[in-house]
Amino acid sequence: MIIRWITFVSLLVTVAAVAQTPAAKPDAGGYPAPTAKLERGRTVYVISSCHFCHGVDLTGAAMGAADLMHLPLVGRDEDGNLIGPIVRAGLPNLQTAMPQYPDYTAEQISDLAAYVHYLRQEGRYRELTAPGEASAGDAKAGAVYFSGAGKCGSCHSLSGDLAGGATKYKAEILRQRLLRPGPDFVSEGASPGIVAHLKLLERYGDGDVRNLLAYLQAAK
């Protein structure tokens, strides 16, 4: 995992840029996506009627459809390698079958998968920054996650780039930086660290973030 402590100045620049963006208006398929690739993915998602069953923003999955916000398969997907075959073949055995989309190109599948990951990252960020997530975590479990499943230790160390971080930020800001240290979507040229954090955002299990925070704060 990578945590780059964003400087106060760069944070201000980001906030100012967002503040100047005219408010986007939603249509029947949700809000316009922030990049061309993601907007192409949104088009595939909406024109294929995915949103009627899986939700415009992946919440409120209806008609027995899979909850793409939490389905582990989506978290493991890389550029549509797992999502694509299901979309192309459909799921005819479901109670009400999911249609097949056999003619989708590799580019369409890639765009669709990118959009689903974007929606999932947005949704998981909202969930993981909700008030209920502020409860105390287990620092020991956080240490295990840091050097184990999270692979945080491959890029970070408490004695190196993370030294003093926990004293620099309030817990809530620290949580936000940990979850999303940079832009909130993957764009062309995004650093591997940002991409890694956004992928991780889709894969955190119950308690992982609380435990990580407890570990970082205990180390101050």
Place this chain on the structure above:
Amino acid sequence: MMGARGQAAPAVSLIGGMPFGVETFSFHDLPPAGDAGLIPTLIDDMKFAGLAECEIMSGHVEPMGSYATGWWVATRRAPGYAKMREEARRWRLTVPMDYYRNIRKQFEDAGLRMYYYNVNFNETFTDEERDRTFEAARALGVDGFSSSTVLSEARRLVPFVERHKMYVAMHNHNNLVDPDQFATPASFETALAMSEYFKATLDIGHFVAGNNDPVDFIDKHHDRIVNIHIRDRKRNNGRNMPFGQGDTPIKEVLRLIQSKRYPIRCYIEYEYGSFQSSRDEVKRCVEYCKEALAS
């Protein structure tokens, strides 16, 4: 059995002399279940689309979404489902019938009519709940039910339709793997043989997606079909398409019903993808049907 149950005569939306309406599922952007604005918005959307009658989903009548009442097997496995289902049952068993009469009044005051109550009967219903749901349908003033149900539940429903003298029209999807599902001519015929009060709501798009022929089925069973759902899907479990772009013979079906004067009501069901509002798309579907019958 299938009279108008004393309702004031509503406006009718005839196209080519045939009564057209809408399955309210088509309006995907209504306020959530239980919201006071739902029925007024639905009525406004129907007027906008020029449709005077509907098949109304239980999720648009009851304060809980359809997912809370057991049809979706996957949902039954969700955390908290048992409590949610019990609360839904308790609501059904205790709500005064004036609740439903008030909804009926809103439609009547607008000159609209609910013809069918879409309730997806399933094994999670208790007998008391089934009885109560028939009473609710009577209070709504509908002719009968349209139901996405299964053959095993149809067997349970026989004494209820006989006792309440109200029909249940089976609605199909296109799951060809589960023999309990309505998806083939044989599944419909099995249910229709169980009781004269069993009818069919034939979804012609799903029927085609299951590689069946709706024209043939309608011609053969027209006296047991109360309404059709008009959608356009591709064959082989293909996708929903804008009307006229899939494999569903919409024009042929409409012309068959028109030319043979079958008393089958034709209901739009919009489910293809679009960035436009649902009511815009429902209106577009209506325009397609008008052109299909005019050409």
